[in-house]
Amino acid sequence: MLLIGNGTLITHDTSSPLLENGCIAIQNDTIIDIGPTTVLKAKYLGASFIDAKKGMIMPGLINTHNHIYSAFARGANLGGPTPHNFLDILESLWWKLDRLLTVEDTRYSAYWTYLDGIKNGVTTVCDHHASYGEIPGSLFAISEVAEELGLRTSLCYEVSDRDGTAKMREAVEENVAFMKATKNKKTQKGMMGLHASFTLSDATLDYCASQIPDGFGYHIHVAEGMDDVYDSLKKYSKRVLFRLHDHNILGSHTICGHCIHITPSEMDLLKATDTMVVHNPESNMGNAVGCPPVLELYHKDILLGLGTDGYTNDLFESLKVANILHKHHTCNPSVAWTEMPHMLFKGNPMIINRLFNEQVGVLKVGASADVIVVDYVPQTPLTATNYMSHILFGLTGRQVTTTVARGQILMKDREILVADEEALMAKSREKAAALWARA
CATH class of the missing domain: 2.30.40.10 (Urease, subunit C, domain 1)
Incomplete structure (x- = not known):
């Protein structure tokens, strides 16, 4: 007691x-x-x-969209030209980093992220993982760390065509294996992770749909940057969310991260399919990709959560930023007082209740x-x-x-109390330095 x-x-x-x-x-x-x-x-x-x-x-507190794999980026200089847009950031930093990550690197990235979460009052994390340097076993390494430290977590692997068909299929296999392994677990659940529409062919989306076990949903980035929108319009003659809907990706157990560049008709589609959306204000501002229409989504009664996208593990900080971002964006100091706290303190628990069936x-x-x-x-x-x-x-x-x-x-x-933090962080620094040296 x-x-x-x-x-x-x-x-x-x-x-x-x-x-x-x-x-x-x-x-x-x-x-x-x-x-x-x-x-x-x-x-x-x-x-x-x-x-x-x-x-x-x-x-x-609950974080409904995070990226454990980003932990070793802090302080890193992986070389290459200065990025000038979101696609540059993906290619010069995040995709370069994830191609270097081994399973052990992933493990220590998880130790740091979960421990920092604990120190910021986070007890549940939905993570969207990528480590194309070594895919098999990566979700299970993260899972072991979460179990050791006592946190509830939802995990998925980021399926993408950007590194070829073989890697794409390995990513799907990792998702499926983890979903099956956690089907009856109370503290961990798997999802089918997808990167974004612009790195996923129709064939890949159909393959994911053919492999996902019954009862599970997807976790995907949607219209985070305009490149995602342009790609969908050019290749498929439809907006991103309509394309995903045509492949049965949307639904009550699917999380769509960001949803920045979406139209009113796409908002109606989110509502009709009961799809969940997670807002990541600091990441959106840092990547200069725009401000999502979450005020409109809130008033359409779409289930909204608040995430950090790997930018921080301090959700109080994210709440503050969300509050002032939407005041600034709308030039209206009277907005966001209700909507942003609702996302963190009501929306996030409702998302986890759907995934875990736990109050x-x-x-x-x-x-x-x-x-x-x-x-x-x-x-x-x-x-x-x-x-x-x-x-x-x-x-x-x-x-x-x-x-x-x-x-x-x-x-x-x-x-x-659940780990030797000093020893783990010392090992994490060793792993990060070795990764940087391989860049």
């Missing part, structure tokens, strides 16, 4: 959003009770107790015990009507002091 209390509970449960001096009781991997700290401590004598020290107690992202009896403690004692009153303003302007990931996933304490008082 574990109690986490003496803090302000931000439950994200609409029936009881905030409880001052609150406490939650955890048995195994489930929340079994919620109430005042004094009441629960008296009720569950002998239970272990984590003191929030008047800070915030919140559900664990996450909420502190309530019966929900999964994914809980974080945040060092935040406000200078102004914190209430059930203004707590989102405190989150938006007062929190960063580095204020997370304790992270609990499915009842397991992964970090306490900023100390990682």
